[in-house]
Amino acid sequence: MIAPVPYFILEFGDELVYLSAFTLTLFLFALVFTLFALFSRPERQVDIAFGGDAYATKEISLPEMRFRRFMAIACGLASMGAVVTGDLFNFTLFVSLVGICNLGIVAAVKNKHVQEAAFQYGIVALAATVPLFGAAAMIAASTGTLSMVELWKVTTPPVPAIISAFLVLGVMGEGMAPFYAAKAEMFRAPGAPYVIMCSLSSLLIFLRVIEIVLVI
């Protein structure tokens, strides 16, 4: 149990947001990358035909670009929420929101291989909500609270390791997108900066769940 030293706690009843050195860093990361997604232009790939001078630039249609940018920004906002929230159930909700947004970013590409990969990822993400929500509910059942500030007090009984394991399993399932992105199809798909948001959001929620497991 390593209780963080929060700079600042914002309470709405029993739901709360706190900023410690760790969560503040993660939050700023998410903020900066969301701004990148907001202002950057999508990458336009150039296909070169071997053995000749021919090359072609791929055009990205405006609606597709808009949709993916919207999803990338939504994903950034969801990751910001996931890293600063001090309520475990809100954390799980934000994490599954990150999962949905990642699915949206990937699935917007009109390419059969990409959509196949997106569907497989979606199945993993949806199945992962079971351990995710289950872990939050079992933490509430075993300690009587979902607030991180209560959980890191010494008086609160420690959470059994198996429940923490479930929580980590759930977050891993939701943040699975980059592993599917390792399939080359996803990065060959046009609109590069938005795919980065998948990787970044997964990284952020992984880092945050490590903090949560250490603290509770």
Place this chain on the structure above:
Amino acid sequence: MWEQYSIGLLFVFIAGVIAFYALVREKDDLHRLLLLDLTEIVGLGIVALLGTDLAEALILPGLVVGIAELLALSQVYIRKEGLRERPTPGLDIEVIRADAPLIISILLIVYGLLLSGFTGGGVAGLGVVFYIMSRGHREKFEILEMASGISWAVWIVAFFIFMFAPECWLLALFLAAIGILLKVTAKMSLVGTMWGGQP
């Protein structure tokens, strides 16, 4: 109480193992999508075992997120398989082609309004579902979205009154009841539109 919780948890875990085993065995994508819904219910079961007010407050967002993911995933499936929508006619039953659905729906909606709150929303929504299902229809999604948005705003106003002017709790209670009535009605009628027609 702990004993009961543990026994319940045991049963839910057995159900989970069965659901996930089915998911692993199944190879057809559409069937996997349907089985995912089954695993979702296991997750909700774990939450429900809490058995307090908190469980009620947690199930609703859990359910909504689960349904949202399921809808997103089924859209991906439709796109992936290149499925097209085909127009479906309404139910071809003699009684339904007459005015019966209209009368029954109005009765249900009026009864729902009298009930108000979550149950009322359910009943009124059922009326709208029944009406839309029994007609070949072209619904206007904007209206449903607008109703949903208004109900959300009403709800937020009610919460603000609860927090900042607790002495007006009765007004806030009524506002919240109206909000949830509209919300559930809109949600239920969206279910009805899945019967067919073009979005």
